[in-house]
Amino acid sequence: MGVLSFLFSSSIGRKLVMAVTGVSLIAFLVVHCAINACVYFMDGGATFNAAAEFMAHNLFIRLAEVGLIGGLLIHIVQGLSLTLDNMKKRNNKYGAAPKRSNSTWYSRSMGLLGTILLLFLVMHLKDFWIVSRFDAQGGLTETKTLYHFMVEVFTNPVPVTLYVLGCISLAYHLLHGFQSAFQTFGLNHPILTPMIKTLGVAFSIIVPLVFASIPVVLHLDLIK
Amino acid sequence: MKLESKIPEGPISEKWTKFKSMAPLVNPANKRHIEIIVVGTGLAGASAAASLAEMGYKVSAFCFQDSPRRAHSIAAQGGINAAKNYQNDGDSVFRLFYDTIKGGDYRAREGNVHRLAEVSTSIIDQCVAQGVPFAREYGGTLSNRSFGGTQVQRTFYAAGQTGQQLLLGAYSALERQVGLGNVKMHNRHEMVEVVTIEGKARGIIARNLVTGKLERFFSHAVLLCTGGYGNVFYLSTNAMGSNVTAAWKAHKAGAYFGNPCFTQIHPTCIPVSGHYQSKLTLMSESLRNDGRIWVPKKQNDDRHPNNIPEDERDYYLERRYPAFGNLVPRDIASRAAKERCDGGYGVGPSKMAVYLDFKYNMMQKYGRTEASKHNIENPDDATLLRLGQEVVKEKYGNLFDMYKQITDEDPYEVPMRIYPAVHYTMGGLWVDYNLMTTVPGLYALGEANFSDHGANRLGASALMQGLADGYFVIPLTIGSYLSGEIHTKAIPTSHEAFEAAENRANERIQNFLNIKGTRSVESYHRELGLIMWNKCGMARNEKGLNEAIAEIRALREDFYKNVRVPGTDKEFNPELDKAGRVADFLELGELMCIDALNRNESCGGHFREEYQTEDGEALRDDENYKNVFAWEHTENNKWELHKEELIYENIKIQQRSYK
Amino acid sequence: MKHSMKVNLQVWRQKNAQAQGNFENYSVETNPNMSFLEMFDVLNEQLIHDGKEPVAFDHDCREGICGMCSMVINGNPHGPKQAITTCQLHMRSFNDGDTIVVEPWRANAFPVIKDLSVNRSSFDRIIASGGFVSVNTGNAVDANNILIPKDIADEAFEAATCIGCGACVSACKNASAMLFVGAKVTQLSLLPQGQAERQSRVVAMVNQMDAEGFGACTNTGACAAECPKGIPLSVIATLNREYTSAKLNGK
Structure with missing residues (x-):
């Protein structure tokens, strides 16, 4: 541990942890988004269910999932503790907010956006993950698949709204987090850095948009 | 007391070498017990403190700013000279020595100046080793440019921020020693007394500017690296805090003051724009490499400069000094600007300005080269201008931005308006070859001493001198004195001499606070500055100087009756700090006028209107004034003049000519 | 450009590191060619004249290179313009009648010494x-x-x-x-x-x-x-x- 203790003690080490875990969460989002997008096959959720089934029972995926949850927990704990520590570095606050903006609001609000995402995540896991994993026998059946379950949840406009809001938080969290992670890795390249920034913006828009679209289209009954 | 310059015997090129091999040294074990105080942390102070600490001495350093990195050396723009001859253009130690003596109008010591030229090359090596990012050529070698008063390219630079980069190099060396525990740094401390015991400097009283407390510090030697006193003119290119206080207290403790009237007025500064103005900003001399100075041929010509055709412009420097053109030394360029403006040819709203115009070189010099690089045949004027502007932007971008920020005019489009302003003081505490003042154990380095620049300093030589003194001269010369001090134990600061010095300082402070008058310190400073500028500035005459002396005396008297210093001495009180500094300027100003009045000749920056050639050049009197004036303070604002004869064995004195 | 202008200032006043600070209101007659710090000189001249304590603020070279000046002006360090220091800011960057909030650098690692001066x-x-x-x-x-x-x-x-x-x-x-x-x-x-x-x-x-x-x-x-x-x-x-x-x- 000795050599790596800087990851939890020094200012740069701690943000390096945020970046590493953040990027692994981004990788997870790609998979998750791809599976969700399967609903657009318009086959009554068959492909979607098959993919979900695969994710729930493949040993490798389940192992990776443990790593993912570990990373997520570290991202949350480290993120919250960093935010709280950083807040203690200026006891006397400014009387006036910057008249000329010097940074984006969402880059300054990663702690807040992250906390919203955490709350969203609690709701989301309760809604779908728990049923698809632990209640496999009681929750899901041949006739009541995850797809059916999803359709059922999103008939109610309240969760639809909450999911859309969650996705908006995700979008802004990513908009800063994506490129920020590479800055933390120390990447500073005349060609790569601008590419990553563009990619980050595209990712932050497309992925949350796909996520958010599903509750909406299901609620409006636009796909079968 | 007879002034002994202690210049080593022998041929000029061997003096320093011989001195180095013969100078008494202090062994490493003894160095650990010897304490040295360094006041001021500019180029001279920071480099001296760092070098002495590296050698093993116990050093305490003081600066009035919040960090040693703020010292005003940081603002030097153009460059630093060194006789490297990297350009293969005929430079040599002798040529740098010669140019400096001639540039100083034959009023500097040969021995000191030759030493300066010798160590100049080591300075560049040392700075590069510290990581100072000097400008470089594409091949990776160091780049050079020209400065006034020379015909070679020997100036090393880092864009328009050479002083900053050199100071940060010295500052990092200093902080390294602070980190190692070899230097104790005292920020926000101002030296207010030199403590002498049995005629030797034994420490200082410094005021902690945050708490107001007077603190006592013992040392075996005291080094004053406190810069120049140009702020006696109120408006100058110096920082607001630059002051003479440390040097003045040393003067009152017995150190002679050398050539106080030798002031450098820099030709290219942004002109005064209003009565509220607090300081003047320099536009680097390096701009004269590419800028041409002109005024309209017609008096009171109100046309926009871009509408004045070529043949109605008077490029007066090129006209009067064809050999050096726009790169004549500063004193000559300044006087020529004053001559034109006084004659009614000045420009701008105040008519006290001349144009510094880059258009010609942007188009003809850089534009053409760039066009040829880009294979553009027969480029039109607009293309030339555009290409040239890009080159100029790379060379001087930060200066052009600075100009635009202050004047709200774009110098890429409209010629700069410039006028001379007080910049540097060649005068200062008299020192011998070892840099020791007339008080044993008390040294003065950099601009604070009466220096190697004679009556006029050449551009890019101040940085050279500051670092030469700190890095290479004092570490060696101080041994001559300290080798005799190895048996001196640290004297407790309860000693009566410390007590008495602290009481003197305290009395002065209480006096300022108790006057409770009606006028601010600032208002006295402004008034003093105006007297100095008008009567002891670019041109001086007997009548004006006599008037100035009377006016300063009256002003000083009024100051002690009517000044208002708010607050107390037990807190952070910048007004009180300022009061002490202005009080000292009010005494120094008088001495400067007395000095100017006694020097019945013109030389370098000292121009007495009574003594000029037919075409308006400075007329020296080598028979009577080939000497240094060193003033001894005898009693309250009374002085006695001592003279040090200057001996020229290697350079033939002649009428300085740049024609 | 020689016309005069008036600005209202809300300046942070704090006696020393331990004291509680607060904003004080002042109004200053200035002109567009004045630098921001020269405007503070005018304010201080006025305060001294009125027998009040002048505002302590750090400054030295006044040409943007020493790094000593340090005011947060309307929430922006060194004021509304980019790439300049406070000492290079001119009143022409403000309008007649503007209210300007001026505070010290605020950070625990930069404790306030007095008013707008901090320890760096x-x-x-x-x-x-x-x-x-x-x-x-x-x-x-x-x-x-x-x-x-x-x-x-x-x-x-x-x-x-x-x-x-x-x-x-x-x-x-x-x-x-x-x-x-x-x-x-x-x-x-x-x-x-x-x-x-x-x-x-x-x-x-x-x-x-x-x-x-x-x-x-x-x-x-x-x-x-x-x-x-x-x-x-x-x-x-x-x-x-x-x-x-x-x-x-x-x-």
Whole structure:
């Protein structure tokens, strides 16, 4: 541990942890988004269910999932503790907010956006993950698949709204987090850095948009 | 007391070498017990403190700013000279020595100046080793440019921020020693007394500017690296805090003051724009490499400069000094600007300005080269201008931005308006070859001493001198004195001499606070500055100087009756700090006028209107004034003049000519 | 442009480090060609005339290079214009009748001394911990012995133009000093002279930065946006890289 203790003690080490875990969460989002997008096959959720089934029972995926949850927990704990520590570095606050903006609001609000995402995540896991994993026998059946379950949840406009809001938080969290992670890795390249920034913006828009679209289209009954 | 310059015997090129091999040294074990105080942390102070600490001495350093990195050396723009001859253009130690003596109008010591030229090359090596990012050529070698008063390219630079980069190099060396525990740094401390015991400097009283407390510090030697006193003119290119206080207290403790009237007025500064103005900003001399100075041929010509055709412009420097053109030394360029403006040819709203115009070189010099690089045949004027502007932007971008920020005019489009302003003081505490003042154990380095620049300093030589003194001269010369001090134990600061010095300082402070008058310190400073500028500035005459002396005396008297210093001495009180500094300027100003009045000749920056050639050049009197004036303070604002004869064995004195 | 103008100021007044501070209102007659600090000179002249205590503020060179001036003006360090210091700001950047809020740099690592003056010695201690090349006077080889490509020298110079004013810290929501530290680390890690201590330097400087109570960087970019010398955010990327690589090498 000795050599790596800087990851939890020094200012740069701690943000390096945020970046590493953040990027692994981004990788997870790609998979998750791809599976969700399967609903657009318009086959009554068959492909979607098959993919979900695969994710729930493949040993490798389940192992990776443990790593993912570990990373997520570290991202949350480290993120919250960093935010709280950083807040203690200026006891006397400014009387006036910057008249000329010097940074984006969402880059300054990663702690807040992250906390919203955490709350969203609690709701989301309760809604779908728990049923698809632990209640496999009681929750899901041949006739009541995850797809059916999803359709059922999103008939109610309240969760639809909450999911859309969650996705908006995700979008802004990513908009800063994506490129920020590479800055933390120390990447500073005349060609790569601008590419990553563009990619980050595209990712932050497309992925949350796909996520958010599903509750909406299901609620409006636009796909079968 | 007879002034002994202690210049080593022998041929000029061997003096320093011989001195180095013969100078008494202090062994490493003894160095650990010897304490040295360094006041001021500019180029001279920071480099001296760092070098002495590296050698093993116990050093305490003081600066009035919040960090040693703020010292005003940081603002030097153009460059630093060194006789490297990297350009293969005929430079040599002798040529740098010669140019400096001639540039100083034959009023500097040969021995000191030759030493300066010798160590100049080591300075560049040392700075590069510290990581100072000097400008470089594409091949990776160091780049050079020209400065006034020379015909070679020997100036090393880092864009328009050479002083900053050199100071940060010295500052990092200093902080390294602070980190190692070899230097104790005292920020926000101002030296207010030199403590002498049995005629030797034994420490200082410094005021902690945050708490107001007077603190006592013992040392075996005291080094004053406190810069120049140009702020006696109120408006100058110096920082607001630059002051003479440390040097003045040393003067009152017995150190002679050398050539106080030798002031450098820099030709290219942004002109005064209003009565509220607090300081003047320099536009680097390096701009004269590419800028041409002109005024309209017609008096009171109100046309926009871009509408004045070529043949109605008077490029007066090129006209009067064809050999050096726009790169004549500063004193000559300044006087020529004053001559034109006084004659009614000045420009701008105040008519006290001349144009510094880059258009010609942007188009003809850089534009053409760039066009040829880009294979553009027969480029039109607009293309030339555009290409040239890009080159100029790379060379001087930060200066052009600075100009635009202050004047709200774009110098890429409209010629700069410039006028001379007080910049540097060649005068200062008299020192011998070892840099020791007339008080044993008390040294003065950099601009604070009466220096190697004679009556006029050449551009890019101040940085050279500051670092030469700190890095290479004092570490060696101080041994001559300290080798005799190895048996001196640290004297407790309860000693009566410390007590008495602290009481003197305290009395002065209480006096300022108790006057409770009606006028601010600032208002006295402004008034003093105006007297100095008008009567002891670019041109001086007997009548004006006599008037100035009377006016300063009256002003000083009024100051002690009517000044208002708010607050107390037990807190952070910048007004009180300022009061002490202005009080000292009010005494120094008088001495400067007395000095100017006694020097019945013109030389370098000292121009007495009574003594000029037919075409308006400075007329020296080598028979009577080939000497240094060193003033001894005898009693309250009374002085006695001592003279040090200057001996020229290697350079033939002649009428300085740049024609 | 010679017309006069009037501005209303809300200035932070604080007797000393321990005291509670508060905003005081003043109004000043000024003119558009005055610099912001000259406007404060006028205010102080007025306060002294009225028998009140003048406002303490740090300033020295007044030409944008010493790094001493330090006011947060309407929430922006060094005021509304980019790439200049407070002393280079002119009243023409404001309108007649404007209300201007002026505060000190606020960060626990920069305690207030009085009014608008703060203590920035923490920056000196960071440099003392490693912001140098360990080369004693007299140890240098000829300056042209080591060739440095122009683009590397230029990049090192760009980083070296930091004036140590602390605007980066004051602008950062976390009061982080990484732009300042990154600038020095970048300069010295680019140059051949800085290689010997490259890894120990960055670790020592980051340790000192953390010990001084500066916050951790969250890459908002406010520091670079407010830097009067335009030090780019990429110096923080360099700092991150240098530090991580040093740590992974067991430094």
